Amino acid sequence: RNRGRLLISCPDQPGIVATVSRFLFEYNANIIESSQYSTNPEGGTFFMRVEFECPGLSKKAKEIEQAFEEIAEQFSMKWKLSYVHDLKRTAIFVSKELHCLLELLWEWQSGGLLTDIALIVSNHEDARETAESFGIPFCHVPANKENRAEAEAQQLRLLEEYKIDVIILARYMQILTPNFVAAHPNRIINIHHSFLPAFIGARPYERAHERGVKLIGATSHYVTNDLDEGPIIEQGVERVRHHHNVEALKKIGRSIERSVLARAVKWHLEDRVIVDRNKTIVF
Amino acid sequence: RNRGRLLISCPDQPGIVATVSRFLFEYNANIIESSQYSTNPEGGTFFMRVEFECPGLSKKAKEIEQAFEEIAEQFSMKWKLSYVHDLKRTAIFVSKELHCLLELLWEWQSGGLLTDIALIVSNHEDARETAESFGIPFCHVPANKENRAEAEAQQLRLLEEYKIDVIILARYMQILTPNFVAAHPNRIINIHHSFLPAFIGARPYERAHERGVKLIGATSHYVTNDLDEGPIIEQGVERVRHHHNVEALKKIGRSIERSVLARAVKWHLEDRVIVDRNKTIVF
Amino acid sequence: RNRGRLLISCPDQPGIVATVSRFLFEYNANIIESSQYSTNPEGGTFFMRVEFECPGLSKKAKEIEQAFEEIAEQFSMKWKLSYVHDLKRTAIFVSKELHCLLELLWEWQSGGLLTDIALIVSNHEDARETAESFGIPFCHVPANKENRAEAEAQQLRLLEEYKIDVIILARYMQILTPNFVAAHPNRIINIHHSFLPAFIGARPYERAHERGVKLIGATSHYVTNDLDEGPIIEQGVERVRHHHNVEALKKIGRSIERSVLARAVKWHLEDRVIVDRNKTIVF
Amino acid sequence: RNRGRLLISCPDQPGIVATVSRFLFEYNANIIESSQYSTNPEGGTFFMRVEFECPGLSKKAKEIEQAFEEIAEQFSMKWKLSYVHDLKRTAIFVSKELHCLLELLWEWQSGGLLTDIALIVSNHEDARETAESFGIPFCHVPANKENRAEAEAQQLRLLEEYKIDVIILARYMQILTPNFVAAHPNRIINIHHSFLPAFIGARPYERAHERGVKLIGATSHYVTNDLDEGPIIEQGVERVRHHHNVEALKKIGRSIERSVLARAVKWHLEDRVIVDRNKTIVF
Known part of the structure; x- marks a missing residue:
């Protein structure tokens, strides 16, 4: 299947959701479920989980991960992208x-x-x-x-x-x-x-x-x-x-x-x- | 206070979250809490609630509402923006x-x-x-x-x-x-x-x-x-x-x-x- | 084991618990757990469950059942005596x-x-x-x-x-x-x-x-x-x-x-x- | 009202329920609710609560309490009789x-x-x-x-x-x-x-x-x-x-x-x- 999950944690600041959702949109990923939580909008930690459907995900996986690295650096993110078909x-x-x-x-x-x-x-x-x-x-x-x-x-x-x-x-x-x-x-x-x-x-x-x-x-x-x-x-x-x-x-x-x-x-x-x-x- | 809440429902399609979160970011709004749900990514209905903090919200309210109208039309949204300080x-x-x-x-x-x-x-x-x-x-x-x-x-x-x-x-x-x-x-x-x-x-x-x-x-x-x-x-x-x-x-x-x-x-x-x-x- | 259970339902009236517990006492049965409920003390139905330990129960079972029949008639009881060792x-x-x-x-x-x-x-x-x-x-x-x-x-x-x-x-x-x-x-x-x-x-x-x-x-x-x-x-x-x-x-x-x-x-x-x-x- | 409650705790032994319920029956008390529990039928502690309806209870209260004292001694009971109309x-x-x-x-x-x-x-x-x-x-x-x-x-x-x-x-x-x-x-x-x-x-x-x-x-x-x-x-x-x-x-x-x-x-x-x-x- 073409389903992936992105887990993120980073210092909170404006623009994270916008940037991440923009990124996924550009890869034609449709967000299925998305959750956020911030311990404090002023100087707290921001957490996010996005589950998405993306046509041809397994082929694009490497490319997506490399491209996301740039965003991750910009926001000092710890992140993990996992693939639903890739069973633990x-x-x-x-x-x-x-x-x-x-x-x-x-x-x-x-x-x-x-x-x-x-x-x-x-x-x-x-x-x-x-x-x-x-x-x-x-x-x-x-x-x-x-x-x-x-x-x-x-x-x-x-x-x-x-x-x-x-x-x-x-x-x-x-x-x-x-x-x-x-x-x-x-x-x-x-x-x-x-x-x-x-x-x-x-x-x-x-x-x-x-x-x-x-x-x-x-x-x-x-x-x-x-x-x-x-x-x-x-x-x-x-x-x-x-x-x-x-x-x-x-x-x-x-x-x-x-x-x-x-x-x-x-x-x-x-x-x-x-x-x-x-x-x-x-x- | 500067806190607002945006409620949206519309036909599901890629790009909604990206567009809405981009929009809020451009008005310097920081997302505090955000939830989405789709009855079906293929042809279903998409629902979203965003609570955000936006400096000077009450002054910008009219402007924001007018600007959002454009997005709403593009995605055929039913939507409501409410202001936390404006008690029901x-x-x-x-x-x-x-x-x-x-x-x-x-x-x-x-x-x-x-x-x-x-x-x-x-x-x-x-x-x-x-x-x-x-x-x-x-x-x-x-x-x-x-x-x-x-x-x-x-x-x-x-x-x-x-x-x-x-x-x-x-x-x-x-x-x-x-x-x-x-x-x-x-x-x-x-x-x-x-x-x-x-x-x-x-x-x-x-x-x-x-x-x-x-x-x-x-x-x-x-x-x-x-x-x-x-x-x-x-x-x-x-x-x-x-x-x-x-x-x-x-x-x-x-x-x-x-x-x-x-x-x-x-x-x-x-x-x-x-x-x-x-x-x-x-x- | 020597454990039995007595289930009773009958029209409520004074003296039921006294009579039943007296009966069990006379057979050397020690009450382990006992519950009663009456839909209405005036003219209602009385329900009782007694779980008891009685030395040599299996040998005395017939005798106990026959003897209890008399009490049952006196109070118009529906009743059942069951034996824990006698698995359903x-x-x-x-x-x-x-x-x-x-x-x-x-x-x-x-x-x-x-x-x-x-x-x-x-x-x-x-x-x-x-x-x-x-x-x-x-x-x-x-x-x-x-x-x-x-x-x-x-x-x-x-x-x-x-x-x-x-x-x-x-x-x-x-x-x-x-x-x-x-x-x-x-x-x-x-x-x-x-x-x-x-x-x-x-x-x-x-x-x-x-x-x-x-x-x-x-x-x-x-x-x-x-x-x-x-x-x-x-x-x-x-x-x-x-x-x-x-x-x-x-x-x-x-x-x-x-x-x-x-x-x-x-x-x-x-x-x-x-x-x-x-x-x-x-x- | 004519409603009383008897609370008992004492060393467990056969005959307690029989004796107490006989006692209440002799005073024309109808048991409304009764609960028992024993920590261990062999050498444990037995607890009992009886709620009963007894015509003319307030007049007979002293007499009942005195008469029960005898039973209490026989079984080494700690006990308390309370009267529902007598609000705490x-x-x-x-x-x-x-x-x-x-x-x-x-x-x-x-x-x-x-x-x-x-x-x-x-x-x-x-x-x-x-x-x-x-x-x-x-x-x-x-x-x-x-x-x-x-x-x-x-x-x-x-x-x-x-x-x-x-x-x-x-x-x-x-x-x-x-x-x-x-x-x-x-x-x-x-x-x-x-x-x-x-x-x-x-x-x-x-x-x-x-x-x-x-x-x-x-x-x-x-x-x-x-x-x-x-x-x-x-x-x-x-x-x-x-x-x-x-x-x-x-x-x-x-x-x-x-x-x-x-x-x-x-x-x-x-x-x-x-x-x-x-x-x-x-x-």
Whole structure:
């Protein structure tokens, strides 16, 4: 198809929209969807996402990118042009609980997630059968506190070998080292099983039960080196009551985790998320 | 202030955004917020809302409007330019139940609704004290099935006298004639106490109770001559259970009605709503 | 296990709770959870659900049932005693869309639905592979407007052969005859893809799109002979916006359908639902 | 009226419901609503709330209370019998922001909160006019970090003089001393403007904005001597987006605070809340 997406962030000033839309018009691109946001018209940062249809896009891609470089320099833009037909390649990391993996596979199968799921990595064997039934390569990489360095080295080799663009931690339960995280900035998406910043860290459902909260939640965020402190992409909650024990909270929570992670991944794949320091703009 | 809003709808074609944003740039307008939507890039309708900051806007207003007329003709646009400092004048019609009126007054007082509430009209005396405590003129116009013609004549005179731009039916409970509705196209906002199109017409909470629904709702829409069939602006729902009797549904419903109507009015006042046949685009 | 559930409905009068709880106490049953509801203490109907733990329940079951018969007569009760270890046997009817089936299988596999899924019936072959991968018998019964009588005869034979207690129409899309429905009163659970009573009948997402609603929903209900008019068990909604086309509404809707049906089935399996004419009490 | 409510908590054991319901039956009381919950049938704590209708209740009250004492001893119960006609007396503490006060007054005026609002206390004059327009005594008690002791002494005298049963901190913004809190255990209801335990303490909306959360919330809880750590009664959230600045979060938050506090107060007034260590059972 001839559909492209342009993501921009730059210091705000008059004329950005005019210049960008003029540029696209000159390449016969018709704007399908366009969103802007400025943190402050006076000296703030400007963000823009444009989805457009452009006849013969794949042939003109190089030319367009070169031509746009000039505009980008003029406005000091960070920018990215992506092509809808050029599917991102995804690796899903999973541990023993498979509900988030299954939700992603299912949404993917029914056409809700446009990506190549190229690889499933796990420190356990539980997901092998599922992976294989979907025809996706499964790699068992035993990972724990002791062998973290070797495990990550092996994982990084796999990510390179499979040319992975996006890593989804679908309840992976292992902490990644700064080295690993630095290799994939804003491209590792995690699901944390609490409504952050409440219950950062381990055993959030147990702690939610102890505190007696009346809503529980889940948070999907990009992974940074501060545990559970990365830019939040999406959150969800459900009502709970006094009679729900920890087991019941976990069951309700699984359903929140599934839908929150699926939405976050979908938005990332559709290039709807721009990271601005520790926050996200979601267009 | 120097803030303006431009609303556009026209047949979709390439170059609209480029032309409009170029135009604004030439008048030194900085785009604060901009939204677009097209029903179909091939032969569909294109909608756009731009909010911008333009130094000396009020002095240049006439000139800008005249200059834009040319663009509008070129693209066959329906368009409206409005000025944020130029507050819309609102009349609230109310009957005996005051919860929606109170919500609007309160949101208005706390700065959430930027408008001049110029007039409160009622077929009962119940709202007089409230209106006067807020310093708003109150007009008692007895209206019922028998005297509809005279009542509406008097109401239309009031609307003209007070130069009213927006009419809010805050649980007014009287049906308006086609004559009255035609005089204010897409400028009469109603709150219906059900989740439309369920329970069109009278006694929706009683009928919701009979049907045994598990969620009840409210709908705010522009008034047309088809009862409860006008373009929907906003809807909301709340969960109910078997033990809620009709009285309890009404209490829960009042809270939904209040917030749904307040959101719809806010969006209308901020020029966020474009009517497209029997639907709304809400930017 | 030694866990039982007692469901009661009868004319309200003083002394019901005292008598029932006394009865259970005499059999050494400890009440785990108990809910009551009365439509009206004066002349209304009283509903009660008690879940209890009773040592040696399976051995005493007959004796308890006989003894309770006396109380039931005294208060003119309709009642049912069920045993948690005695799993209900479920048949799932499905057509070509598999999302509701998959949600049920998945919840069942992860322990969220305590039942024997004994049979999957479909008028298409699409679900066969899934059924077989879960080790569940799959029966292809071609059914359409022309052969309804023969198809239902075959289905009724299957339901008898597999001793089915509950029939779930997981987007089955075929209308059942009064004959079929009458054979399974309040034991056929359907998912309708709209927020009933809005958009009864065919093509609800298309009609929701035409009407321009701002929330779409799904409804799970017991099947009666009035199309989409049976007692509602559960409903859910999600927010939609002007840019969602029919295809997008269907995708969002699938996720609502899945969770609404799963909750309704769970509550039915846990004996939490009592039907009172055309409404449900959900404890 | 002849309506009473019995609240019970005691070690769980068989026979409690039977004994209590037998007791009520002997006094000709008809159970209107009854709820039970046990933390664990084996050695846990049992909680029960019964609402009943009893002819001539006010005359028999003393007799019933004395007679119930025997049962209470037998089961080691903590219990309270309250009478619906015997309205609780409420004091509302408020500072400069009046939205929570207004919501309570309004719900009270429309019959949603059955209580005597006997007193409004504030460390500012902003609420005086509102209080007086509702005919409620208003006491200005200047309170700040410096004069806390004298201010609280004066407040305690007022609470005694006006025979206050419930204290509502409707955005009061002053910290109470352990002395004050100890004088009213589980009878001071606060609204905190965040989804606890996230953003404990000051400036929660500012911190929510910095963290980039996608939902903001409010929490109503009983006040204890641990800041924002008391038993949670109710919580609510609303979705927010990247374009909402702190001011916008506060506006959205005000609406959450209003409804969350009003629900919590309503439940407290209806004797639906039992405190169990640091958690609440809400029946």
